[in-house]
Amino acid sequence: MTGSAAQHLPEALLRPVRGHHAFEACVEQLGTAIRLGVFPLGSALPAERELAARLHVSRATLREAMAALRQAGLVETTRGRGGGTVVTLKPRTPSARAALRVTAVKRQDWLDALEYRRVVEPGAAALAAQLELTDVRREQLERAHEEVAHAGRPAPHRQADSRFHLTIAAMSESPRLIEAVTSVQSTLHEMLLAIPVLDTNIAHSDRQHATVVRAILAGRPDRARKAMENHCDDTAALLRGLLG
Amino acid sequence: MTGSAAQHLPEALLRPVRGHHAFEACVEQLGTAIRLGVFPLGSALPAERELAARLHVSRATLREAMAALRQAGLVETTRGRGGGTVVTLKPRTPSARAALRVTAVKRQDWLDALEYRRVVEPGAAALAAQLELTDVRREQLERAHEEVAHAGRPAPHRQADSRFHLTIAAMSESPRLIEAVTSVQSTLHEMLLAIPVLDTNIAHSDRQHATVVRAILAGRPDRARKAMENHCDDTAALLRGLLG
DNA sequence: CACGAATGGTCTGAGTTCAGACCAATTTAC
């Protein structure tokens, strides 16, 4: 028996091979993107055929998802050339009531997301700082940062914050990291809807954003990572506190 | 137009909603686990009903996957009580010939995996070091480490190395990190099959493993992370060199 | 030996997903 030491591994490793049905996954991904502000209010989603191709899903399945989003009031659709599907969802304001329904499993998942975030977001920031960014990219980053500072409170600010973090992830140019940050921001967004955070922290948070941006633009990976770690730590401490 | 700055995000963010069909995903996950040594030669897989439940897949689908693994010679199955499915695959020795078929896309994916690894594995090591490990866990870690040092060359050593890294990930107790490390080790394994590495590096690698283990057992997160970063950097440099 | 328990093997009917062709509405180009 060569490998009895591996006894504990299958236990930890075997995980669901995929989450749920294809159309549910589409609803979730598109809904999340809309709520995070990747597709802001009034903007158009890609055409069905393109979207289906992007998500590796048949058009029929994608359309089921679109119907769900339409029914939920997130988007509206018009036909013909120049038509398409447009975002109609106004950013929601956090409500404390949702916090009551937090199960133990979800709580555990949220805490895990905070740990994970503190690994992947600083990693993405460091990677972004390490690359030679084009002028276009540098501008995108500065723009995303400005929008956070100038966004209204509280819902638009939340979306702008998500976009800021996702923009940094995109700068890393690592598909795996981009996916990791997207998934973690989605969970974070869910948490923040259930656990409203006070305005007081926003100024602090914005100062930390500025530090991260400076480090990335200056090409200082270690500094960028450290700055993002501080930011994640502070946010996490706040959320863990409110989670009890 | 509130969010024109987000123009670049959908481009980077929209990703396939799921990889492939369920049974292909099962084949991949189980095949990977077997090749990585999570299920060593001669060990038994969990019973079909349990595996199906674990992978969130119907038994019918799981059985299709099992049939594929059986046909590929990775496992053998016997019936009746005390029967089950047993691993028959001997660890493969790397062959240089496979390297010829590396497409540009795959090459890009491999390089991404190296970047990603350098983020998630040090993160997992730090998290593991930060937790209060039970005696059982400490022993599992030491055991996994010893096995790497004592494993035969080259294929069993490769498996033991995977198990070692996966063990550290499991110690982090973060489902997201465990999945990240599993996925990255799978890609790494694929790379190492195509790009054989010389024995010379193994001694160096083992010394780095020892440093990581010491830091984790001593409860020094920063030290553990740094040590794992060095290890990832050295492995990555080697592989990038051989990839050209 | 007989029975129970655990395992893989088989079957069925319903629901999901797919690829692709085709229809309908609308705007743009000429």
Added chain:
DNA sequence: GTAAATTGGTCTGAACTCAGACCATTCGTG
């Protein structure tokens, strides 16, 4: 104003996946 292009809307038959019941084989227990 007409034609082309682009978009969403609809339909079909095949393949995949599911849940669950039931069968066959083997081992341990009494």
